[in-house]
Amino acid sequence: METTEIVDLITVVIDGFEVSVPKGTLVIRAAEQLGIQIPRFCDHPLLDPVGACRQCLVDIEINGRAFPKPQASCTIPVEPGMIVKTQLTSTVADKAQKGVMELLLINHPLDCPVCDKGGECPLQNQAMSTGRSETRFEGVKRTFEKPINISSQVLLDRERCVLCARCTRFSEQIANDPFITLNERGALQQVGIYEKQPFKSYFSGNTVQICPVGALTGASYRFRARPFDLVSTPSACEHCASGCDMRTDVRRGKTLRRLAGDDASVNEEWNCDKGRWAFKYVTAVDRLTHPLVRNEAGVLVQASWPEAIAAAAKGLKSNTSAVLVGGRATHEDAYGYSKFARIALGTNDIDFRSRLSSDEEREFLAARVVSSTTTYRDIDRADHVVLVGFEPEEESPIVFLRLNKQVRKRALKVTAIASKLSIGVEKLKAEFVKVAPGQEAAALSSQALTAQSIILVGERACESAGVLTAVAALADSTGAKIGWIPRRAGERGALEAGAIGNLLPGGRPVTDAPARVDIAAFWGVPTLPAAVGRSSDEIYAAVNSGSIGALIIGGVDPLDSINSAAALDALDKAFVVSLEIAPSEVSARANVVLPVAAITEKSGSFLNWEGRARSFDAAVHDSLNRSDLRILSMIAEEMGAELNLGTVTAAAKEIASLGAWDGARASMKPVNPTVASTLSGNQFILNSWRRLLDLGTLQKGEENLAGTARQTVAVISPHRAQAMGVADGDLLKLSTTHGSVTLAALVEDIHDDAIWAPRNSRGSQLLVNLGAGHGAVVTVVKL
């Protein structure tokens, strides 16, 4: 995936040792290459150098000419002929550093024993290495009111702050959310918010993580643990397809916090607040702990594993069965479902798209996405990025950060084809191509792209007919790359695993006979079903029409479907085997319920939107629950089929040895866009997406996080607002034949034909409330 770039190396001498580093490397980092640790606070490799704390002072001379005073090594790039003397070899540098450390400590409270940072505090550590053992300061310390909430999830203790400005620089440079700033001046300078505007950034948790003292703390972790009591496990984020590297910290079997991991290719050192703080759903809900089987009286009762497995196998075997696997399965679990459908059930009726979807999308995924290789690095090099059906900040926040970085560093051109100008798109200074919902395809065709360009397509693109056809055509005519970015963490893995009706694992088309032979031989079965399988919606419909009798379902919320009534009917009607971590709409209607392990309790991997594997180990080891994969193997065995996937390792090995498909890709049939609806006076076309922080199942149990969610509003254009006499805050009732929601109006930049509301936020659950997705006509009345 990576290409090697040729870089100029510069050789410098640090404390008598030569080191060669790329041109532009800062002295402080060149020293790191030699294992020389220069103390620092404000320095952060991903933030612009600021030279504020002055902790990293060193002596420097260049070609025999010495700087008259010690220099901040975090601000000075290496130069040929440079000789650096750090605290290890220069008494001037040593005294300078000790002097600065003393000054940093004169106003720092001695509250380490009650400070969350204690034990992992750069100030504490460097005070030990660079400070004096006794203070010479006998004066009066600066005091502030002890911690103040700057949002529902972040607290600020100004007494502890060393004013390194990492947090404010992060907010401004990385997140583009300058809600926290340095205020006041001189010795009274302090970090703060504007009193009426809390620190509601989707990325606020990063400031807690990079704070080099205990000034910023997260509400959910405060006073919970000491770092040395925690067991840390590298993990991957399950919340979206960005693919963040993470660290999960567990104390006595309980996850206490999650931190962003460091992966320069993906999330750098950042993550979003959902990934950081939404982990209580695992413990906040009543977990399923035992298998359940519906008895003759129609009541779910506790059963033994053998009983339950036998009941499941019997029900599936005696019916025509299909598989629904949600988009949150790991790559290995999805592979298990895929293999299970083909071997145990003998069907291609499997779909991981437990959401709005289309046949055009399924063909697009097979023709353009599976095995594709568009990456974050491509964004770094792109000349132009077009967004369609995709709101990066809400739907894949690390993609947003990457775009923002390139916009800031080199004014990357971004174009957003959408109906509403979103906060995120505005922050990217993107060109906003305003279209009516459903009319995105036409706007795509007029984009002038090159082979250096990227089209980032969200999963919502499938909600407008013809968009994915237009994306493919644009890529063909310009050479631009396509990046398909689903919301859920497991979708790309499930696609690669063939958990969809038109593909077998590794992108092999179901309709391609050699591909079927290839997989059949690999799995050691005589044949594989040849007909393209049904989609999720078709599966529900087939149950309701009687042609499918049983379903095995893992991690699906039927309310995510456009026609949730039909989905629920199907669940009532079919024999359902439900693999779940907690009681759900599915388990409530199931005949057999099998508890499975939550993400922190098992190992595995996700493929992020790039197709890059994000592996993780179990962080919590004392769970009794099994992975989906293990349970599927057991059912298959009971049904007389051999999955041979008893462990995640076995599945991973099998996937790896499967290899990529070198035959022809599936092609896609072009789909024409639908004609724009004609609207009467109070009609609008619905535009909506899920916000990052909303009523998502995986955000349950974290009220502090929910407190920073964006307001639920209905957005209409100034023109329509004027026509309807609507001002900000007026109540609007949006209705369809299915139902209605009432929301406060916000007048903003949106297509005159469109009205926007969040898809799954408090007071606005549109799939359930309106039974309507993107492009539906809704009637709007001012109350």
Next chain:
Amino acid sequence: MSALTPVLSAHWDEKDSFTIEAYTRHGGYTASQKALAMDPDAVIQLVKDSGLRGRGGAGFPTGMKWGFIPQGDNKDHYLVVNADESEPGTCKDMPLLMANPHVLVEGCIIAAHAIRAKHAFIYIRGEVTHIIRRLNQAIEDAYKAGHLGNGVDLVLHVGAGAYICGEETALLDSLEGFRGQPRLRPPFPAIAGLYARPTVVNNVESIASVPAIINNGAEWYQSMGTEKSKGATLYSLSGHVNNPGQFEAPLGITLRQILELSGGIRTGHSLKFWTPGGSSTPIFTDEHLDTPLDYEGVAAAGSMLGTKALQIFDETTCVVRAVLRWTEFYKHESCGKCTPCREGTWWLVQLLRDLEAGKGTEEDLAKLLDLCDNILGRSFCALGDGATSPITSSIKYFREEYIAHITNKGCPFDPVASTLFVGAGV
């Protein structure tokens, strides 16, 4: 012939000196006409040849600064005049602008032409309402007369009370609408200044000196001053003297000469200490009366010419009190960006308050000096360095007086004795 050489101040004694009529009457706006007819590079060369050096304190050659601006780069260039005069003791630019704002406007036109800037800004401190009126009116009148608006636009930007904005990069941040905190250098303003474009930042007096140089030539300017410090400049005499005021004289004049011309130290008193160029320049004593007040002479004697703000203190003044007050000023004006200055001035003030109140020890004195050593050259900008100057220089010359506060357990001075109105019954 007088030792003084009024050029900038030549017509200040005319009641309407601040008007465009008065300025024009004395040949105003002829220099800009002449300069605009010249090749910009020739203007830069002329200013280089004149030997004019920055009058804001650092003394960097003005023409050389202009010459650093990349030419033909197809970028906007900016001229920014630093009129944020706030260094304690410094009081030359404000009376200049009160009496003759047009000379600065004309200087801006010439300098902008030389550096190929279409936009010029004057950043003036905010605490001088009437001077802001005068400057604003002068700009309006210059527009009306067609001197501005034909190639150069000039905007007056009013500060709001922050000494640090006199530091050129903090000034630029402030002018861009940010907190006025100094920027990392490099890049220097000549490469990436205002709005990250090539920018020249010059002091008021430097720019105001340009029209006369254009009209009278480099040789004329060179004929004044000393070998490396050419030309004439404004010396501001204040404090315990019989007659304070502004004295425009060739560089290299001595304090003794200025005192002789002006009427000497307050009658009945003697010189104790003085600043050659504002509070950030190490203090001098009566040993330095004959030090030539040019860049090299003052530096050789261990201080800096700075802004030529000659603050005179006689023997009634407690040096510890004077230094404490300056230190409180630096603490108040520290921008907060870097640790040594922000935290150091916080501590310095506490130590000095104790010492002044007689609560200190000799150990504190050592601590004070060590602390200064940890601030000087460790701070982000020169403000931190400046904060240590009065302390270290005063301890150098008046250590016994600090000790006296310790042994007396209090200040041995009567503050009333040093007031202007001592004995006046007020």
Next chain:
Amino acid sequence: MAYSSEDLAIMDSIVKRYPRPRSAIMPLLHFVQSRVGFVDGEGIELIAKILTLEMAEVSAVSTFYTQYKRQPVGEYHVGVCTNTLCAVMGGDAIFAGLKEHLGVENDGVTEDGKVSLEHIECNAACDYAPVVMANWEFYDNQTVQSSKDLVDSMREGNPFPPTRGPDSLVTWKEASAVLAGINDGRAHEGVQAGAPTLLGLKISKEGK
């Protein structure tokens, strides 16, 4: 307070002075003070809206500069220079005298709202020390008594004119408008210079 359409037009013209809108923060804050007397939340929010900045960004700037006030000041805001030179020459005594005379502490406002008091740093008039400023106009060579008389004149509603400034003292809000760059047509009033400013020139003309 509600800003009139004229006010908004002025604010717009302030923004247009600059190549980049953000540069207008400081004059806009001065302008808010000219209308409200200090920088209030509404002013911060209005400026943020005009410049499409976050409110925190405007407030960060406003709290950096000491001339932007968080609470109402008096109609006449009096600043006594207590930097070293003025302090030594009488500024300390003047400030102490005024505190006692007005019955307010530093940053205090008299009950009638007429006078507020602040000790200020060097105001670039050292040759006129001790210096007192009112609404940032110069009152040169003050004594304890002259400064008390000055504040009395303010409280009586008929303040003495500045030494070097317009013919009469404008109010805090009027002065703030001048700082926002609005010409009040009074530039021609007052002297061009005081005696110390002219001393060198005078001596030179005398041929010394």
